[in-house]
Amino acid sequence: MIGVLSYLVFFLSIVLVLGIACLGLNLQWGFTGLFNAGVVGFFAVGGYALAIITAPPNPAFIANLGLPWPVGLLGAMAASALVALVIGLATLRLRGDYLAIATFGAAVTIQLVTLNWQSLTGGSLGFASIPRPYSGLFDGQLGYALFFLALLAAMTALVYWALERIVRSPFGRVLKAIREDETAAIALGKDARMFRLQAFVLGSTIVGLAGALYVSFIGFVSPFDFLPILTFQIWTMLIVGGSGNNRGALLGALIVWGLWSGSGVFIAKTVPVAYQTQGAAAQSILIGLLLVVMLVVKPRGLIGEEPAVSRHLA
Amino acid sequence: MIGQAVADGILTGAIVALGAIGITLSLQILRFANFGHGDVLTLGAYAALAFTAVATAGAPTGPLSFGWQLLAAVLVAALAAGIVAVAVDVLVYRRLRSRGAHNLTMIFASFGVALVLRNLLLLAWGPDVHYYTRTLQIGVEILPGVRVLPDQIFVLALAFALVSIFYAALRFTRTGMAMRAMAESPELAGVCGVETGKMIRFAWFVSGALAAVAGVFLGLTVQLRPEMGFNLLLAMLTAAILGGTGSLVGAAVGGLLVGLAENLSVLVIPSGYKTAMPFVILMLVLFFRPQGLFGAMERRSR
Numbered sequence: 260m261i262g263v264l265s266y267l268v269f270f271l272s273i274v275l276v277l278g279i280a281c282l283g284l285n286l287q288w289g290f291t292g293l294f295n296a297g298v299v300g301f302f303a304v305g306g307y308a309l310a311i312i313t314a315p316p317n318p319a320f321i322a323n324l325g326l327p328w329p330v331g332l333l334g335a336m337a338a339s340a341l342v343a344l345v346i347g348l349a350t351l352r353l354r355g356d357y358l359a360i361a362t363f364g365a366a367v368t369i370q371l372v373t374l375n376w377q378s379l380t381g382g383s384l385g386f387a388s389i390p391r392p393y394s395g396l397f398d399g400q401l402g403y404a405l406f407f408l409a410l411l412a413a414m415t416a417l418v419y420w421a422l423e424r425i426v427r428s429p430f431g432r433v434l435k436a437i438r439e440d441e442t443a444a445i446a447l448g449k450d451a452r453m454f455r456l457q458a459f460v461l462g463s464t465i466v467g468l469a470g471a472l473y474v475s476f477i478g479f480v481s482p483f484d485f486l487p488i489l490t491f492q493i494w495t496m497l498i499v500g501g502s503g504n505n506r507g508a509l510l511g512a513l514i515v516w517g518l519w520s521g522s523g524v525f526i527a528k529t530v531p532v533a534y535q536t537q538g539a540a541a542q543s544i545l546i547g548l549l550l551v552v553m554l555v556v557k558p559r560g561l562i563g564e565e566p567a568v569s570r571h572l573a
Numbered sequence: 574m575i576g577q578a579v580a581d582g583i584l585t586g587a588i589v590a591l592g593a594i595g596i597t598l599s600l601q602i603l604r605f606a607n608f609g610h611g612d613v614l615t616l617g618a619y620a621a622l623a624f625t626a627v628a629t630a631g632a633p634t635g636p637l638s639f640g641w642q643l644l645a646a647v648l649v650a651a652l653a654a655g656i657v658a659v660a661v662d663v664l665v666y667r668r669l670r671s672r673g674a675h676n677l678t679m680i681f682a683s684f685g686v687a688l689v690l691r692n693l694l695l696l697a698w699g700p701d702v703h704y705y706t707r708t709l710q711i712g713v714e715i716l717p718g719v720r721v722l723p724d725q726i727f728v729l730a731l732a733f734a735l736v737s738i739f740y741a742a743l744r745f746t747r748t749g750m751a752m753r754a755m756a757e758s759p760e761l762a763g764v765c766g767v768e769t770g771k772m773i774r775f776a777w778f779v780s781g782a783l784a785a786v787a788g789v790f791l792g793l794t795v796q797l798r799p800e801m802g803f804n805l806l807l808a809m810l811t812a813a814i815l816g817g818t819g820s821l822v823g824a825a826v827g828g829l830l831v832g833l834a835e836n837l838s839v840l841v842i843p844s845g846y847k848t849a850m851p852f853v854i855l856m857l858v859l860f861f862r863p864q865g866l867f868g869a870m871e872r873r874s875r
Contacts, residue, residue: 294677296608296684349859356606357859359680360810363608364852367807375845487803491688494681536700540692547688554682555668 261401268404270520275411276473278512279418281496282505283465289502289564290426291458292438293351294359297366298466298493301339303485304369305467306474307380308338310389313475320386321378328392332471339467342369343460351455358459366490373482385481392475407476414472415509418465422505425461434458488543492519495550501560510561519546576719578836584725584794585808586832587732591787592805593812593824593831594739595780600813601756602776603666605679609687610784611806612694615799617654617785618792619694621646625705636723638708639793646705647789651782658781659774661686687803695799703797705789728790735786736825739779743822752776804848808835811851815858817868826866830854 280302287293295301313331314323326334346365350358373380380386392410397403425431436444437451445451474480492515500511522545526538553560592614599607624646632640665682712720743749754762755772763769784802791801812831816823835850858865 292675292677294680296680345856349856353859353863355677356600356680357814357863359608359677360606360814361855361859364807364811364855368849368852371846371849375843488688491684494684498681537696540695543692544689544696547685547692551665551682551685551689554674554678554685555665558674558678 265401265404268401268408272408272411272476274513274516275415276469276476277493277496277516278509279415279472280466280469280493281508281512282418282422283462283469284493284497285502285505285508286422286458286465287462288497289504289508290431290438291434291455293455293459294355295362295462296359297362297490299485299487299489300362300366300369301342301463301466302470302473302489303373304339304342305335305470306480306485307373308335308467309471309474310386310480311379314386314389320381328390328475332468335471336464336468340460340464343463347456347459351459352452366487370482370485373485383482385479387479389474389478389480391478411472419505419509492546495546498550498553498560501563503564504562507560507562574840576716578840579833580719580721582833582836583829584729584832585836586829587729588787588790589805589808589812589832590736590825590828591732591783591790592809593816593828595784596809596813597816597824598776598780602752602759602773603679605676605683606810607683608680608806609661609683609690610780610809611802612687612690613654613658613781613802614784614788614805615694615802616657616690616788617650618788618797618801619698620653620785621650621789621792622703622705622797624649633708637727638706638710638724643705647786650785650789654785655778655782658777662774662777691799691803698799700799705793725794728794732790735783739783740822748775808851811855815854815865817865823865823867
């Protein structure tokens with residue numbers, strides 16, 4: 260019973276972390292129409308930034324500052340925002356697919372840096388002993404896990420609430436206007452490039468926050484937690500749930516992560532150990548097909564965007 | 574040192590160039606960045622592997638490590654990858670196009686296609702490294718201190734020939750002209766009587782076939798792995814953008830430059846960062862010359 264409960268807590272914690280990342284992506288893609296093909300890169304920047312800021316000093320590493328957790332979170336968000344700003348400045352004045360290519364390249368490069376910059380990131384081994392926030396207050400494993408889940412839930416609620424405010428504000432309406440018809444938005448005097456840049460940076464900041472929460476949740480950091488497939492999983496969550504709808508983003512995180520871990524458990528139980536790699540491949544094919552079929556058959560997702568009607572007409 | 578890096582760079586560059594042509598075709602004619610292209614390259618390499626598993630790579634011919642069978646395998650691979658590329662278009666991209674889907678939705682779908690293709694290959698051949706042939710070769714010293722393998726010279730010559738034929742066809746044949754017209758403006762080309770549907774299928778076929786050849790070359794000079802194409806994707810995308818949008822010729826030059834930059838970079842930075850060079854070039858191009866070397870400006874309205 261305890262086993263099932265702690266698995267459930269673990270599962271929900273991951274769902275919330277990925278849900279936050281999915282909310283960040285939703286601001287970029289769902290509301291503004293920006294294609295971020297390197298979600299995992301921003302997630303990794305946030306995760307590593309938190310690890311480097313909060314881990315206790317260690318002579319083997321050049322950074323490891325040992326600062327408090329909230330500082331780590333803020334630093335993680337600032338680091339992802341900075342990366343997004345540089346990429347955004349280079350690409351947001353160009354054709355939409357250039358952003359996709361540049362973010363993809365950024366993710367590849369960030370992965371290389373995490374693998375190679377030994378003295379900052381610990382290389383391919385990464386590093387552990389990242390302090391878990393407020394863990395001194397709890398004795399038992401499960402108690403702390405429940406506390407962390409509550410913390411994640413509060414964070415998710417905060418991000419959700421803030422994003423709902425943003426997308427319903429005049430700012431959010433401009434984003435949607437740009438997504439739907441950029442020329443019209445520009446004709447109304449909106450600086451499309453500036454709005455796109457803000458939405459992109461803000462969305463990436465939220466993804467970075469999710470990465471930081473992920474690393475504080477698992478307590479260590481390594482390049483193998485930030486593989487390219489993660490970008491794909493978060494995208495699929497958004498498309499399945501319904502892009503342009505924040506509740507859809509969270510629902511998609513729950514469903515897709517449920518399918519992913521469910522199929523993982525199924526494969527681990529049924530496929531012989533010698534064929535586990537192939538089993539993992541089957542899992543990836545499943546998620547790829549889910550995305551393509553969803554795009555072709557039901558592009559709105561399960562709960563798509565609410566129709567926007569002027570309150571003067573409603 | 575520099576000489577060797579240049580020689581390696583030209584070889585990598587030739588392979589990237591073959592792949593980048595397909596990226597440019599989809600960027601220009603289909604108007605989206607095809608993230609599935611890398612895995613079509615891998616598919617080609619493995620199709621050739623399947624062929625050599627039956628026919629063997631052949632007894633070493635002269636200084637080369639393989640016989641005519643591998644050449645036949647290149648053809649088979651090109652055909653197979655070309656057909657798969659067209660089939661994917663029919664199954665996925667055409668449906669999205671006919672619904673008037675945004676070009677970013679197409680990128681998205683190409684991500685999905687890439688993931689499925691890559692993992693199907695992983696399912697079929699497993700994660701291990703494969704080789705066409707295990708014949709050992711001795712490098713030939715072509716210049717003082719610069720050694721290349723006979724296989725590499727073969728690859729380079731064939732890549733150069735293919736790129737030349739492709740550009741000659743583009744320049745001098747009616748199909749080539751139609752293709753260039755499509756690259757300029759698909760709508761206008763359609764109005765002028767170009768059969769756009771046929772040209773799109775043709776573009777997919779050519780892009781798949783050239784990628785497959787690049788894949789076989791990569792497998793021959795390095796090794797075969799399920800991620801080989803995906804790992805080359807960034808270099809190919811960068812080559813296409815460096816070459817320039819609006820220019821089908823630029824991709825080959827872009828590929829060569831990206832290959833050279835990657836291999837020359839190891840003289841100054843740790844070799845682990847070699848594959849980050851395309852990203853550095855990409856950011857420089859996007860900041861300072863987004864139209865690429867040979868391209869016409871295509872700005873987003875602001």
